[in-house]
Amino acid sequence: MTSLPSEPAPRALHSVPSYLDKNNLGPWEIYLEQVDRVTPYLGKLAYWAETLKRPKRILIVDVPIHLDDGTVAHFEGYRVQHNTSRGPAKGGVRFHQDVTLSEVMALSAWMTIKNAAVNLPYGGGKGGIRIDPRNYSQGELERLTRRYTTEIGLIIGPEKDIPAPDVNTNPQTMAWMMDTYSMNVGRTATGVVTGKPVQLGGSLGRADATGRGVFVAGAEALGKLGMNLQGARVAVQGFGNVGYAAARIFHDHGAKIVAIQDVSGTIFSSAGLDPYAAQAHLQASGSVLGFEGSDALSREEFWQVPCDVLIPAALEKQITPENASLIQARVIVEGANGPTTPAADDILRERGVTVVPDVLANAGGVTVSYFEWVQDFSSFFWTEDEINARLDRIMREAFTSLWEVAERHGVTLRTAAYIVACTRVLEARALRGLYP
Numbered sequence: 001m002t003s004l005p006s007e008p009a010p011r012a013l014h015s016v017p018s019y020l021d022k023n024n025l026g027p028w029e030i031y032l033e034q035v036d037r038v039t040p041y042l043g044k045l046a047y048w049a050e051t052l053k054r055p056k057r058i059l060i061v062d063v064p065i066h067l068d069d070g071t072v073a074h075f076e077g078y079r080v081q082h083n084t085s086r087g088p089a090k091g092g093v094r095f096h097q098d099v100t101l102s103e104v105m106a107l108s109a110w111m112t113i114k115n116a117a118v119n120l121p122y123g124g125g126k127g128g129i130r131i132d133p134r135n136y137s138q139g140e141l142e143r144l145t146r147r148y149t150t151e152i153g154l155i156i157g158p159e160k161d162i163p164a165p166d167v168n169t170n171p172q173t174m175a176w177m178m179d180t181y182s183m184n185v186g187r188t189a190t191g192v193v194t195g196k197p198v199q200l201g202g203s204l205g206r207a208d209a210t211g212r213g214v215f216v217a218g219a220e221a222l223g224k225l226g227m228n229l230q231g232a233r234v235a236v237q238g239f240g241n242v243g244y245a246a247a248r249i250f251h252d253h254g255a256k257i258v259a260i261q262d263v264s265g266t267i268f269s270s271a272g273l274d275p276y277a278a279q280a281h282l283q284a285s286g287s288v289l290g291f292e293g294s295d296a297l298s299r300e301e302f303w304q305v306p307c308d309v310l311i312p313a314a315l316e317k318q319i320t321p322e323n324a325s326l327i328q329a330r331v332i333v334e335g336a337n338g339p340t341t342p343a344a345d346d347i348l349r350e351r352g353v354t355v356v357p358d359v360l361a362n363a364g365g366v367t368v369s370y371f372e373w374v375q376d377f378s379s380f381f382w383t384e385d386e387i388n389a390r391l392d393r394i395m396r397e398a399f400t401s402l403w404e405v406a407e408r409h410g411v412t413l414r415t416a417a418y419i420v421a422c423t424r425v426l427e428a429r430a431l432r433g434l435y436p
């Protein structure tokens, strides 16, 4: 490494920017707390730690569209590039009525950490529009996506910042983004977004990638703890893209899915639930409730289900000090982003529950997004077997190196992930130096 300045780390000044409400910092506060927890482990690199607490670039845009009834509606849109020290920004776009600047900032920072933790050559970014998409037609959502893409077109691009799907966005949204960006630059630029349909330069294996990564990380954790995957009892919260794929793959490897909770309810069976049949039941009836051979539980009872592995794969802030002491699992594998609050994390640690943190456990999605981007650049596409083999290897190597760091420092896997990731980001910062 190049020489680092010998001065002590500067005292943190103005770490709360004027554009956030310092009395109600939202998800950004959780991220700041996570950075504070890791700073003592960064050695001389702590000199640069303040960089982590400030997003590099924030763009707030107005997104006006014609509604189907002929009126004009305006929506608030964001794109935040948290850090680009190690490569272009990368991260999803969320359509949700509760999106805030603080949330997009935190999600963009978590992408910086995730990409560095699994050693992908990216920085972190995230975008969002404050809208409840359930209340709008396909045509309205297409116009919204296209106008938003044009507004953030100033800062995105295959070598600058590469969006992807997140909550309430999907391959069709990415197809519209790719087309809009391509029309604006006058050439087909498939590499500007990932998570595209396979017909437009999307990657095989992307749909299941996050759930597959959750499985690989969970299986590694069971192995380290000397527990059997065969017959392991698994409870899943969230039965969408991530939760369903993870449940299926655990089931295919001999684990037993004992509980499933989604927005429609909670079902349980100590004998095990077939996730394929449960998903078919959900598609046919609109609810997991009433699935043959299952008992209904209350929302709260889900957290007390006797199980070995718990997979939160729905929303943020689900595991809280209220339910952390009830959880029976020995391993929690975070499919969702930010499902465990820092206070709940401390309780789980005291109780000896191993938490495989989101920045590692759900990194399978961005890893296959990286493969998609590489394939788009070379216009040479890999087989699904090649993709899965490379994904499994990256997830296993990342798990092993974080486990070693956790053991060496006597810290949780989450802190270990932050140590590894922040070290990589700040080494890049130090090597590049401060411009100009």
Ligand SMILES: NC(=O)c1ccc[n+]([C@@H]2O[C@H](COP(=O)([O-])OP(=O)(O)OC[C@H]3O[C@@H](n4cnc5c(N)ncnc54)[C@H](O)[C@@H]3O)[C@@H](O)[C@H]2O)c1
Residues within 6 Å of the ligand: 166, 167, 168, 210, 237, 238, 239, 240, 241, 242, 243, 261, 262, 263, 264, 313, 314, 315, 316, 335, 336, 337, 362, 363, 365, 366
């Ligand atoms: N899709 C990806 O590739 C990916 C990658 C990394 C992280 N994530 C994260 O994983 C999480 C889930 O994403 P997804 O793509 O599977 O979304 P999704 O919309 O496909 O599924 C979400 C699931 O959560 C359930 N849910 C919603 N509210 C709930 C509640 N109050 N209680 C219980 N269940 C509830 C829904 O019913 C649904 O089954 C999010 O935190 C997302 O940021 C997703």
